[in-house]
Amino acid sequence: xxxxxxxxxxxxxxxxxxxxxxxxxxxxxxxxxxxxxxxxxxxxxxxxxxxxxxxxxxxxxxxxxxxxxxxxxxxxxxxxxxxxxxxxxxxxxxxxxxxxxxxxxxxxxxxxxxxxxxxxxxxxxxxxxxxxxxxxxxxxxxxxxxxxxxxxxxxxxxxxxxxxxxxxxxxxxxxxxxxxxxxxxxxxxxxxxxxxxxxxxxxxxxxxxxxxxxxxxxxxxxxxxxxxxxxxxxxxxxxxxxxxxxxxxxxxxxxxxxxxxxxxxxxxxxxxxxxxxxxxxxxxxxx
Amino acid sequence: xxxxxxxxxxxxxxxxxxxxxxxxxxxxxxxxxxxxxxxxxxxxxxxxxxxxxxxxxxxxxxxxxxxxxxxxxxxxxxxxxxxxxxxxxxxxxxxxxxxxxxxxxxxxxxxxxxxxxxxxxxxxxxxxxxxxxxxxxxxxxxxxxxxxxxxxxxxxxxxxxxxxxxxxxxxxxxxxxxxxxxxxxxxxxxxxxxxxxxxxxxxxxxxxxxxxxxxxxxxxxxxxxxxxxxxxxxxxxxxxxxxxxxxxxxxxxxxxxxxxxxxxxxxxxxxxxxxxxxxxxxxxxxxxxxxxxxxxxxxxxxxxxxxxxxxxxxxxxxxxxxxxxxxxxxxxxxxxxxxxxxxxxxxxxxxxxxxxxxxxxxxxxxxxxxxxxxxxxxxx
Numbered sequence: 001x002x003x004x005x006x007x008x009x010x011x012x013x014x015x016x017x018x019x020x021x022x023x024x025x026x027x028x029x030x031x032x033x034x035x036x037x038x039x040x041x042x043x044x045x046x047x048x049x050x051x052x053x054x055x056x057x058x059x060x061x062x063x064x065x066x067x068x069x070x071x072x073x074x075x076x077x078x079x080x081x082x083x084x085x086x087x088x089x090x091x092x093x094x095x096x097x098x099x100x101x102x103x104x105x106x107x108x109x110x111x112x113x114x115x116x117x118x119x120x121x122x123x124x125x126x127x128x129x130x131x132x133x134x135x136x137x138x139x140x141x142x143x144x145x146x147x148x149x150x151x152x153x154x155x156x157x158x159x160x161x162x163x164x165x166x167x168x169x170x171x172x173x174x175x176x177x178x179x180x181x182x183x184x185x186x187x188x189x190x191x192x193x194x195x196x197x198x199x200x201x202x203x204x205x206x207x208x209x210x211x212x213x214x215x216x217x218x219x220x221x222x223x224x225x226x227x228x229x230x231x232x233x234x235x236x237x238x239x240x241x242x243x244x245x246x247x248x249x250x251x252x253x254x255x256x257x258x259x260x261x262x263x264x265x266x267x268x269x270x271x272x273x274x275x276x277x278x279x280x281x282x283x284x285x286x287x
Numbered sequence: 288x289x290x291x292x293x294x295x296x297x298x299x300x301x302x303x304x305x306x307x308x309x310x311x312x313x314x315x316x317x318x319x320x321x322x323x324x325x326x327x328x329x330x331x332x333x334x335x336x337x338x339x340x341x342x343x344x345x346x347x348x349x350x351x352x353x354x355x356x357x358x359x360x361x362x363x364x365x366x367x368x369x370x371x372x373x374x375x376x377x378x379x380x381x382x383x384x385x386x387x388x389x390x391x392x393x394x395x396x397x398x399x400x401x402x403x404x405x406x407x408x409x410x411x412x413x414x415x416x417x418x419x420x421x422x423x424x425x426x427x428x429x430x431x432x433x434x435x436x437x438x439x440x441x442x443x444x445x446x447x448x449x450x451x452x453x454x455x456x457x458x459x460x461x462x463x464x465x466x467x468x469x470x471x472x473x474x475x476x477x478x479x480x481x482x483x484x485x486x487x488x489x490x491x492x493x494x495x496x497x498x499x500x501x502x503x504x505x506x507x508x509x510x511x512x513x514x515x516x517x518x519x520x521x522x523x524x525x526x527x528x529x530x531x532x533x534x535x536x537x538x539x540x541x542x543x544x545x546x547x548x549x550x551x552x553x554x555x556x557x558x559x560x561x562x563x564x565x566x567x568x569x570x571x572x573x574x575x576x577x578x579x580x581x582x583x584x585x586x587x588x589x590x591x592x593x594x595x596x597x598x599x600x601x602x603x604x605x606x607x608x609x610x611x612x613x614x615x616x617x618x619x620x621x622x623x624x625x626x627x628x629x630x631x632x633x634x635x636x637x638x639x640x641x642x643x644x645x646x647x648x649x650x651x652x653x654x655x656x657x658x659x660x661x662x663x664x665x666x667x
Contacts, residue, residue: 132585
């Protein structure tokens with residue numbers, strides 16, 4: 001029987017109302033735009049050794065943007081191992097790497113469940129590809145290492161109700177953060193790598209306003225721009241000048257090959273910048 | 288990943304042999320194909336009567352896949368900001384203007400498509416399967432026109448379920464097979480013809496013969512005008528670029544990429560209008576997505592050079608102070624010896640990856656060839 005003594009909520013799910021600041025302005029997306037130069041990544045905070053019980057751990061935080069709803073990305077990574085594989089598992093001449101990426105249930109606008117959904121598994125596979133190139137795997141035969149990343153806060157703009165397709169671009173930012181933080185945690189655990197691998201994102205964006213042409217920016221925040229046309233996330237080893245993981249998504253005409261090359265170059269640049277922070281952090285930790 | 292490793296049953300010596308023969312110019316592949324040649328395949332469409340569209344592709348190596356496409360009508364979730372009065376007017380205005388050219392400027396959302404991949408012998412929640420599914424879905428959604436096609440009116444849309452089944456055990460990395468099958472199934476997909484108009488509750492023609500194709504065709508020639516994307520698997524060994532690698536070839540890859548391409552039909556159309564050129568002048572390909580596939584070569588066992596192998600009586604060569612201190616470094620830190628297999632370490636140069644992508648996209652190249660071949664399949 002319906003409860004008539006109280007004021008009940010609506011029976012189904014509803015979308016929260018969003019009030020516009022200015023009635024004359026039809027744009028829902030706040031058009032503040034990007035407050036950094038196109039080739040500058042956001043400020044980062046990286047610290048290793050935050051979880052005492054794990055053999056290696058790191059915490060990474062990206063600064064938010066001037067848009068008040070964007071709170072930045074917060075990641076925590078723990079590395080367990082190298083440890084011996086269970087007796088039942090088959091012989092492996094290499095270290096067996098397994099990467100788990102999990103959004104905290106409260107990390108995004110849409111609540112995430114406790115079980116990993118396909119997009120999180122997908123992120124885990126990307127991360128594994130990026131790290132497997134960096135780790136010198138044959139130094140630990142018959143052993144395994146688990147890399148567990150929890151995304152405590154994903155950077156999504158909470159103020160807008162309109163988030164058309166932004167989630168897919170947010171995943172790229174999340175992956176680049178995951179790569180950087182996992183690399184720091186691996187170094188903290190003392191697992192040998194050929195180099196420190198760091199992630200970087202570059203995107204081709206279109207800004208609001210008349211007559212704006214698409215331009216390439218690094219470390220994009222999707223809500224800063226009117227539209228993201230394409231983006232790529234790159235895991236890069238600076239001293240070897242090699243890419244271990246490349247993930248591109250977008251819609252580029254094949255005739256314009258320069259655009260793709262530029263995107264990749266900018267992605268590498270972003271990853272170099274992140275790597276500088278990473279190296280400095282590791283230097284501080286050892287000194 | 289550990290399962291993948293078990294499947295490649297090649298010794299280090301075999302791997303080294305395969306690697307060196309694939310690095311030759313021209314490369315010598317185990318099955319005698321040229322570097323850009325695909326495995327021969329047989330394909331048919333419309334095999335499942337209970338679906339809106341279906342296809343079956345069988346590769347010569349015995350791998351086989353079935354894809355079924357089912358569509359359901361679903362109420363479109365309205366966003367709060369869609370209800371503003373000015374917005375309503377603006378939208379109606381836009382729609383009236385754009386009525387002539389259907390399918391353009393219509394927005395859709397990614398959750399109108401549900402794609403599942405089923406591979407025998409792998410768990411449902413296997414991350415490799417999730418990776419494959421996301422990759423195929425990503426290409427579909429990156430081509431923004433696809434979800435636009437699913438729009439019925441402002442209140443309703445089609446929800447498309449793509450069920451991709453690999454029937455045979457995964458004898459090779461199944462990506463190209465699944466992608467080609469999905470492509471054909473989508474080409475053969477038909478949706479009932481809409482009878483209602485505007486924003487009323489949708490009402491459909493129950494004559495299946497009148498159903499229209501999801502991907503439009505030329506009314507006269509019955510040729511497909513627009514096509515869904517395809518994903519190609521490319522790998523680099525030595526200086527060579529090899530298409531559609533088999534499992535053994537993938538086991539010695541330096542880098543493997545999955546590149547999704549689409550056919551930009553609108554660009555072709557406008558070009559034709561402008562210049563009145565013949566329609567067979569080639570396609571306007573577009574790059575939709577690229578993913579690095581973790582090559583199983585990193586998980587292969589390394590070979591041991593004679594110089595480091597104590598069974599050959601050469602143990603004293605390496606028995607220096609450094610190796611005594613770190614015995615495990617003996618094997619791993621030896622420099623590359625000709626003919627001894629060493630799993631690749633590190634990544635690939637950005638220029639190598641760029642070359643792979645270029646090779647896929649080049650005009651009149653493999654992508655064109657594949658799309659031409661798929662055009663030959665009867666999808667009516």
